[in-house]
Amino acid sequence: xxxxxxxxxxxxxxxxxxxxxxxxxxxxxxxxxxxxxxxxxxxxxxxxxxxxxxxxxxxxxxxxxxxxxxxxxxxxxxxxxxxxxxxxxxxxxxxxxxxxxxxxxxxxxxxxxxxxxxxxxxxxxxxxxxxxxxxxxxxxxxxxxxxxxxxxxxxxxxxxxxxxxxxxxxxxxxxxxxxxxxxxxxxxxxxxxxxxxxxxxxxxxxxxxxxxxxxxxxxx
Numbered sequence: 570x571x572x573x574x575x576x577x578x579x580x581x582x583x584x585x586x587x588x589x590x591x592x593x594x595x596x597x598x599x600x601x602x603x604x605x606x607x608x609x610x611x612x613x614x615x616x617x618x619x620x621x622x623x624x625x626x627x628x629x630x631x632x633x634x635x636x637x638x639x640x641x642x643x644x645x646x647x648x649x650x651x652x653x654x655x656x657x658x659x660x661x662x663x664x665x666x667x668x669x670x671x672x673x674x675x676x677x678x679x680x681x682x683x684x685x686x687x688x689x690x691x692x693x694x695x696x697x698x699x700x701x702x703x704x705x706x707x708x709x710x711x712x713x714x715x716x717x718x719x720x721x722x723x724x725x726x727x728x729x730x731x732x733x734x735x736x737x738x739x740x741x742x743x744x745x746x747x748x749x750x751x752x753x754x755x756x757x758x759x760x761x762x763x764x765x766x767x768x769x770x771x772x773x774x775x776x777x778x779x780x781x782x783x784x785x786x787x788x789x
Contacts, residue, residue: 570596570689573616575607575633576651577625581676585620585651588678592685604628608636611643618688620649620672623659634666647688651676669721669774673757679734680755680770686736687753687772698735700725700767704743707787714784721771723754730765731756737769741780750783752776 572589576582586598599616601607603625619637623630630650637643650663650671660671672684702725704710717723725739735756742750753776758768771777 570618571599571614571616572596572685573599573601573607573611573619575601575604575619575621575625575630577602577622581622581651581674584676585681588676588681589620589685591678592682604630604633604636607633611637611640615642616646618647618649618685620651620685622651623663631662631666634663634668638667649684649688669777670772677734679732679736680757683734683736683753683755683772687774698731698737699740700727700737700769701740701742704741707743707745710741710743711784711787714780718771718780719784721777722757723769723771725767725769727765727767730759731767733757733759737767739769739771750780752780 570593572593574582574585574589576585582600586600589596589598599610599614601610604621605628607621621630621633634648637646637648647670648668650660650668651674652659652663652671653674663671670684670688672680704713713723723739731737733756737754737756739752739754740750741752752771753773754769754771756767757770760766
């Protein structure tokens with residue numbers, strides 16, 4: 570697997586590249602300092618996954634993404650956006666460009682690895698903590714969807730706190746359910762106390778699209 574990392578901060582780029590190399594020791598990591606540098610390298614080698622920062626000199630991440638999407642040889646390449654917790658507008662703009670996967674800074678290795686695996690289809694549910702939500706009725710699922718699931722987020726009560734960045738598998742169940750629904754995610758926040766609550770970011774785009782389809786069926 571060839572991963573292109575586009576990040577102007579040398580320290581941040583080194584951290585990301587080190588993590589990618591650990592999970593993909595036989596692969597190749599391409600490094601670019603901005604969108605212009607990245608496009609130049611992509612003319613010579615096609616990456617399997619692109620990870621890009623947003624705020625960069627010469628060509629920012631959004632302009633870079635737009636150029637990639639206009640390039641037939643690369644338009645279908647999965648893109649992961651690197652953003653900050655206080656920049657929801659960046660995530661929304663990336664969403665409108667068709668990018669559904671992002672990792673928030675400060676970068677955590679678990680979240681980074683889960684994001685990459687989500688776009689290359691290599692998450693093994695057997696190796697991650699299993700969480701389950703049993704809804705009393707389909708209407709309860711629809712309420713959760715309207716509140717947060719549609720944005721790729723959910724709060725889950727769990728028996729123990731989990732480290733931020735932990736990859737998890739989340740199962741949703743409700744009366745009359747015709748098919749199992751498993752969602753892969755990453756712990757963004759974990760409260761303490763006797764009954765910890767986890768804030769989970771759902772990272773698999775295809776699963777979120779499947780959830781949206783199920784919700785539409787329940788609404789009809």
